[in-house]
Amino acid sequence: MDMLNPHCGIDRDLRGVVRLTICDAGKLNIVSSAVTDGVRAGFEHLASDPTIRAVILAGESERSMIGGADIKEMAKLDQKSAEAFITRLRDLCEAIRKFPAPVIARLPGWCLGGGLEVAAACDVRIAAHDAMFGMPEVRVGIPSVIHAALLPRLIGWGRARWLMMTAENIDAPTALAWGLVDTVAKPGGLNEAVEHTVKALLECGPEALRIQKDLLRQWEELPLTESVNLSVGVFGKSFLTGEPQRLLRGFLDRKR
Structure with a gap:
C-alpha cells in the first residue's frame, strides 16, 4: 500500500481499480479533523486521473469503514470551531460525490453518524452481514447535518426522521430493506461482494x-x-x- 499521507493509503490494480484505505484512525476508524483532511486530500489527488475505473473506500480494520466522528475532538468545540470541523467533513463528502469515477463504500462493522454521511455520499454501499448503522448525534446534543440530507433521498422521509430523531441503530438486513445499502454480503463474503460490483462496473463503458x-x-x-x-x-x-x-x-x- 502506498501512503499518500498518514491517513490515506492507496492500492491500485492493473484494471484501474483503487482501494483507498483510511489509516491511523483508531480501532473503529474514527474521523478527526486530521483524518478527514487526509482522506479528502486522497480523493482530490486521484480525481485528475482519467484511468481510474472505480474506487473502493475502506477502513484499516474490519470493525468499521468509519465508525463516526471524533467525540473527543468535538467535546472541545465552540461555535466557530464546530463549523470548521463539520465543514471539513462536508468537503470530504463532496469530494466523494464529485469524484469522477464510481466510489464503493465497503462497510464492515459499525457505520455511525459521520461515517454514515460519508457512506451516503458514495455511489454504492456494500455491507457485511453483521454491519450496524445509526445516526446517534442527538444523543450527544447535536443534530445530524451535512450529508445526512442525502438520507431522505435514499430511504424516504419517514425512515430518515426515525433514524435521526430516535438515534436507534439498524442492522444490515433492515438497512438493505430500507434502501440504505445496496448489497449485504454473506458471512465472510464482504470482499467477494465488493468484487462482484467492481466487475459489473468494469463491464460498462x-x-x-x-x-x-x-x-x-x-x-x-x-x-x-x-x-x-x-x-x-x-x-x-x-x-x-x-x-x-x-x-x-x-x-x-x-x-x-
Whole structure:
C-alpha cells in the first residue's frame, strides 16, 4: 500500500481499480479533523486521473469503514470551531460525490453518524452481514447535518426522521430493506461482494459511467423537466467520446 499521507493509503490494480484505505484512525476508524483532511486530500489527488475505473473506500480494520466522528475532538468545540470541523467533513463528502469515477463504500462493522454521511455520499454501499448503522448525534446534543440530507433521498422521509430523531441503530438486513445499502454480503463474503460490483462496473463503458455519475448528481438537485431536458445534450455529447460507436458496434457484431 502506498501512503499518500498518514491517513490515506492507496492500492491500485492493473484494471484501474483503487482501494483507498483510511489509516491511523483508531480501532473503529474514527474521523478527526486530521483524518478527514487526509482522506479528502486522497480523493482530490486521484480525481485528475482519467484511468481510474472505480474506487473502493475502506477502513484499516474490519470493525468499521468509519465508525463516526471524533467525540473527543468535538467535546472541545465552540461555535466557530464546530463549523470548521463539520465543514471539513462536508468537503470530504463532496469530494466523494464529485469524484469522477464510481466510489464503493465497503462497510464492515459499525457505520455511525459521520461515517454514515460519508457512506451516503458514495455511489454504492456494500455491507457485511453483521454491519450496524445509526445516526446517534442527538444523543450527544447535536443534530445530524451535512450529508445526512442525502438520507431522505435514499430511504424516504419517514425512515430518515426515525433514524435521526430516535438515534436507534439498524442492522444490515433492515438497512438493505430500507434502501440504505445496496448489497449485504454473506458471512465472510464482504470482499467477494465488493468484487462482484467492481466487475459489473468494469463491464460498462468508463466514459459512460463518469457521465452517468455526473448526471445523477445533477438530477438530485434539479426539477424533473430540467433533468429530462439536460439529458438530451448530455446524450449527444456522449457520442463525442467514441465509446458508444465502439461498444454498440461490438454488441451488434456479437449478435450476428
